[in-house]
Amino acid sequence: MEFNTVDEAWMFWVSYGGQKGFEVRKRYSNKRKSDGKVRSCRYVCANEGHRKEDKRDHLTKCPRAETRTDCQVRMGVVLDQEKGNYKVADLVLEHNHILQLPETSHLMVSQRKISELQGFEIETADDAGIGPKAAHQLASIQVGGSLNLNCTLRDHKNYLRGKRQREMVYGQAGSMLMHFQDKIAENPSFQYALQMDSEEQIANIFWVDAKMLTDYAYFGDVVSFDTTFGTNKESRPFGVFVGFNQFRETMVFGAVLLYDETYESFKWLFETFLKAHNGKQPKTIYTDQDSAMGKAIKKVFLESWHGLCTFHIMQNAVKHVAELEDEESSNSPKQTAEDNEEERSILADFSACMFEYEDEETFEQAFSTIRAKASKQSWLDSIYKVKEKWAECYMKDVFTLGMRSTQLSESVNSELKRHFKSDFDIIRFLQHFERVVEDKRENELNAEFESRKKIPRIKMRTPMLIQASKLYTPIIFEAFQAEYERSMVACTTALEGNNCYLVAIGSLDENCTYGSMHHGIGRQQLLSCGNWQSR
Structure with missing residues (x-):
């Protein structure tokens, strides 16, 4: 046989x-x-020759199996x-060992190779989160079937490992900076900020892309911020x-990787966040009860109302309350049903103080009952000192969009944890x-499509509802x-002894009686008054 090149042979x-x-x-x-051109070469069976003797063989507990024959x-x-061209000059075709079956030939190393197209598909699947x-x-x-696939699962994993090693060729910090520079090349509006420590090591990392900047400009009035551990x-x-x-x-309006959760780190983060968004402060920001975070918010977000989750x-x-129950149960093992009911009522009363009472006097009375x-x-005592940040009666003039917790941030974090691994x-x-951010934006597009x-x-064809249906x-x-x-379904009723009127707002059922009551003077006052009529 003759071949045009050695590669063809x-x-x-x-x-x-x-x-x-x-x-x-x-x-060989x-x-x-003179020109480096191959004059001759030999291709052999992988079982050719013998493995060299290893001087450490007597120390090896589990030596490798012999493959050379x-x-x-x-x-x-x-x-x-x-x-x-090249021609065959030497040929031996008789083996001295067992050959592989056609069903196992695809597992041989010389038959396994990941093509360029397969490599692209492997990288695409990895980017999509497919294992x-x-x-x-x-x-x-x-x-x-796997018989027709010229690579194994191990080859698949090795390909991904090699890709990640190439991505991290500049180390953690250098590779991250290269990634951010690529993002800026795609869209100059992408921004990132780094805070260095005393040893010139990267401590905190904040970044926002172009759409985050635009979204915050339109919808940044109410912001939730929360941190989570173990995702990196x-x-x-x-x-x-x-x-x-x-x-x-x-x-999502921005993301950050922090070195720690100290006042200095949070202060730098919030200042960087405002700088990225042209100094626009949110009207309301929700966080957890972290004292360092609260101190930094008070220092930086001077125009924002700070709410607790x-x-x-x-x-x-x-x-x-559970600690209270444990202590009481250890002191008196036999608790009555009335005691258990009273302990459970503490949580119900506290929930009412948080969500139901719209009158400050009613709140104070209810909280005193909880103390008793x-x-x-x-x-x-500690949570009462910050009651303005969580009690309904102190939030009448606060713009919240119905948000009362950091659930949005925690929802994003939970989705991140589904995809992230600690390594x-x-x-x-x-x-x-x-x-994950792209998934959120895809949901936005779906909602836009459906709208x-x-x-x-429209339940009632009134001009106001017709107009609102076109705008909202x-x-x-x-x-x-x-x-x-x-x-x-609101009605007014004159109160005895004065010229005031009581307004009751509710939903009428099929018997034309009120269901759940919504009013401005407190539920208990309304029920105890007794001087109201349904229309």
């Missing part, structure tokens, strides 16, 4: 080995010194000086600024965060229509 030998069921390798090649199978090619095993199974199905290799706190859009969908407060209330029921009052390097961390496709259902998004219109219906 090698590819033939690889193909021949795959058909017959033996591994192949290159034995001789090159001319001194097989003489080979193909030698030499350069034809006249024609300029190596699932991606490999998908590739096998596409070609009709160094277990550094990761935080996101989030809010609502006109469809009540979650929007009601979910975290309620969790702390449950914890302290609880034997441990240290936590109640992620910084580049994979950033890539997967961007994928343009579906006509809102569906979810906002539903909320407006519910308030409008409540206003239509």
